[in-house]
Amino acid sequence: MNALPPLPRRSSGAAKLVDGLSSLGLSCTLLCLLLFITWRGTMAQVDLGLFEAQKKYFDSLYFVEMAGPIPVLLPGAYLVLGVLTINLVLGGILRLRRGVATLGVLITHLGIVLMIVAGLVKFHYSIDGAMRLDPNAQVSSFTSYHDWEVAIAKVDGSDAQRVWLVPGTDFLEMSPAQTRTFRHPELPFAVSMSGFARNAFIRQHVAGNPRGARVVDGFFVDPMPLELENEFNEAGCYVDVSQNASGQRSEGILWGANRAPFVVRVDDETWTIDLRRRRFELPFAVRLDRFVKDDHPGVTMARDFRSFVTRTENGLEQGVEISMNEPMRHGGYIFYQSNWGPQRAPPGTPLYSVLTVVSNPSDQWPLISCLVILAGMSLHFGRKLWLFAQRSGASS
């Protein structure tokens, strides 16, 4: 067996910690944990859906798993990957015995570290969302798949409307029983949100509806079970607007599926409050000139679909074609052809195109890491195979 040489005995605590963090025993333990977490997170998707399973098992520092009636605290993939990176850097790169025999291993470990760092950068600094393009419509923003926000704006007829935003992180974890109030020095009123549900349906109140439900203008917020696919959840809540000067209150309902925002009059001014998916503005606009969808003959499976768009930036126009596997990259954003609609529309219906828009600083790092790992592993295993073949030849 090619076991690593034993580490020299160290006396200080810091040295022992470094020894422990760089040990192969820790590598094996972390890999086993990662294997278990990946398996659990995969199986959990059946009941929780991808979004919730990802949050619980993969994006977390820890999670609690029930072993029968006993709760067991386990590290999440985020924590395990973090420690694994330290282990890799210390044990697999810095303390690795240098030589021709380990050159491939060193390169491979460098590639893996680069890939984990790429994942970390993507996790913390990337944004993504969807852009719906109707025929000939020009759009310069896209909306997040998962993040929400409350947008407060004054209706003054100007194009450059100023918007005050309440980020989703301030209310997404609220329970229906909680109330949270938001104020801003520039706003002449305070906004209170209550009865929040990440997935809700707004129903008309009739006899037999849940007793005690708050009713606003004959409607109430009905919390629904979360959809397995988070994109289909439509958040909803009650909103109370309390004017700073007079203390006058107005109440309403905010719902993600509403096409129009809640409108309120304050001191002869009209304000809108909108619960919506987080919106990102682009430094340029995109217009859909033509959308082409081609089905396989006789079946309803799309063979190809692509958007012909015009990108407008600083008055300059450029035509671009976006299709599956052929995204448009521009200004730090990448536009992918992801969908179209309306689905199952009869022939001749004008179709809209849906693009996924991503901004990811580590976009191409995985490709570089893949090439590095390929080179490292090919070198290491190729050398081993060569030596083995030589030994076999010699012995025969």
Add this chain to the structure above:
Amino acid sequence: MIRSTMRALASVMVAWTCAASAVAQTAEPPAVRRLEPWAKSTRDAAETMAIQDQGRVKPLSTFARFLLLRLSAGTSLALDAEGKVKLSPTEFALDCLFFQEQAMEYPVILVEDYDVLDAVGLGRIEGKRKRDRYSYHQLAPCFDRLFEQANRLNEIETRHQTPIQKQIVNLARNVDAFVAFLSWQTFSVIPPPQGEKEWLSPIQVRQREQFGETLPAQADVVARLMAMRDKLGSMSALDAAFTPLAADLAKMATDRGEYDKIPLEVSFYATNYFFWARWLFAAAFVFAALVFLAPKFSLTVWLTQGTLAPAVLLLCTGITIRCILRERPPVSTLYETILFITAVAVLVTLFIEWLQPRRVSQLIGAALGFAGMSLAGWYEEISGTDTMPQLQAVLDTNFWLSTHVTTVTMGYAAGLLASAISIAWVLVKTVVVVRGHFRETSTWLPAMTRMAYGALCFGALFSTVGTILGGIWANESWGRFWGWDPKENGALMIVLGILIILHARLGGYVRERGLHVLSILLGCIVVFSWFHTNQLGVGLHAYGFDEKLGRMIDRTYASLLVFAGLGSAIGVVDWMRERRRTVAAATSQSVQV
């Protein structure tokens, strides 16, 4: 579905006048029976007739093969209990098209469990087994309830349906498909006018003519098909009408550039590459095993190589022809992964055999070849659909199919190969432990460990690179490198599994036996990634839950766990025996002293 089926049922009754509703001919279907076999020239012409189905143009023989497979789980139709009178798929298709009444009497529709018939109110038919085939006429009395129940059950998610409920839905779909073909609804053999891509059935031609379109070439085909009804009494007369019509249809398809691969596909299925490869692998396995029992008998060595080589050749040729037919790299569907993984695993064993000629590797290769080919045949049977389907738009990229898919599949092959070698090691080791000695094991066991280690290294390279390439493809297609999709996670688990084994070996945490036990467990991870993730019903690779596949997966897990358990147990026995021996030796030494 019920509406379409009822419409189809109605059209069966006027199949010959389908047609007919448009041209207002006779109302009664002719109930002529076929008394002679089909003329060879008719069969040949029908076999190479092109039909458009599921978005692609294929031979009628291929269409009929998969229809028969779907309906009856077989590629030929036995008309008697002994199986002496059989129809080929093409003959079955011809009977469906021209002798519907007769075809409705064929025992062609498989019912997996007669509880299904109880559930739809038909009850059990005397002389039929629990799993048996029924004719259309035998099942007809239950159609109302069958389709009513199937429509209701379709509202329930597949994973929440009971096995009987799934079978009811499946039976209704199969009856629907049978009726659609009997009534010529899916008989799309008429190439459309230039500029269109959807082929036409005779009914569609008549309908379009009714709406005032002029389709002279297509209408001529329909008229000639209709005229054949007068020739059903004589096979030679029918042949004289059918063969030239088939030739004209082939010419129409050729003019559109859609006929060039039809003859190759006909010959591909007629040659049955994978069937013969399977039995040659089986023979190779027997001969390779005999090599061990009679090592001095050199004929078995020659026989092993003489059967293994053509088996590999047939498998590789079959895969190559599929690539030519599809204009794709070797792997683009789950079925093709089975073929490719088998080929890669066997080729690697042969490479190992070449490096280390100890006859063990070729034995494992032959066993894997037979197992892989059997799995491919079984999978084709249970899925019952064309194994060369059209691909989703995102898969329409030969670059990524040939890089990511091929690479990651080679990683699967390496994982399975390592697992198979380790199972062999456990079996040999068990014999050694039980018998105390087995010939040549002193060299076999370390050789097998080296083989398993080599396969793991091979797997580490291809699984890691393949998995990352998958992420890069996803990044190019959807803008996310890693989405924690079950299939992605499965591939990652294989990488992690291999890395655990390699690092545990490097750190000295496992030795020979530990490596093999872990390697067998790696087989469980490969099965999870390969098939189980598709069964979960979530993610981008969800194909829906299949009861039979689910059972196969569970049995494979159980078998692998048994082998892993056996590997661990023999380690304990071995250790205890060794310890007893050491104690005995020490005792005898002290006695001598």
